[in-house]
Amino acid sequence: MITGVHAIIFSQDPEGVRRFFADVLAFPSVDAGGGWPIFALPPAELAAHPSDGEARHVLHFMCDDIHTTVETLKARGVEFTSEITDAGWGLITTLRLPDGGELALYEPRHPRPPPLAP
Numbered sequence: 001m002i003t004g005v006h007a008i009i010f011s012q013d014p015e016g017v018r019r020f021f022a023d024v025l026a027f028p029s030v031d032a033g034g035g036w037p038i039f040a041l042p043p044a045e046l047a048a049h050p051s052d053g054e055a056r057h058v059l060h061f062m063c064d065d066i067h068t069t070v071e072t073l074k075a076r077g078v079e080f081t082s083e084i085t086d087a088g089w090g091l092i093t094t095l096r097l098p099d100g101g102e103l104a105l106y107e108p109r110h111p112r113p114p115p116l117a118p
Contacts, residue, residue, distance in 0.1 A: 002116075005044055007059055009101070016098030024076045043115045059103060066091045066107035 011017045021027045021039050029037035042062075063069040066084055070093060074080065079096040092106040 005046070006038075007041070009059070009097075011097070011099040011101065013099035017101075020098050024073070024078060045113055060092075061103060061105045063105060063107055066093065066105065069105065069107075 009017060018037055022029060022037070027039040027041065029039045032038045070080060070084065073095065080093050081096050081102055082094045084091050084093045087106070089110055090106045090108040092104055094102045094104050096102055
């Protein structure tokens with residue numbers, strides 16, 4: 001029934017963010033028409049957490065070794081806006097996108113679900 005997740009990042013600098021995904025993170029893409037790239041992503045997982053306010057949605061990138069990933073991305077010019085911290089459920093930091101926005105990067109400690117079969 002559900003075959004995937006289409007995540008959207010709205011940006012004041014979409015071209016810069018697209019270049020970041022293509023050139024820095026090396027995400028492959030296809031042209032959806034009119035020069036709009038749609039990027040492939042690694043496997044994903046979804047969680048639902050309680051909220052003490054308005055509903056909100058969060059996007060985190062995951063990695064197997066946060067220290068190695070941070071060093072690799074720093075060598076590619078990525079700026080990190082926080083130190084790696086231990087959140088209990090994993091190690092986490094934030095990186096800056098070309099438009100000034102931030103995304104979290106974390107190394108999970110929780111069990112990972114198997115990918116859905118196609």
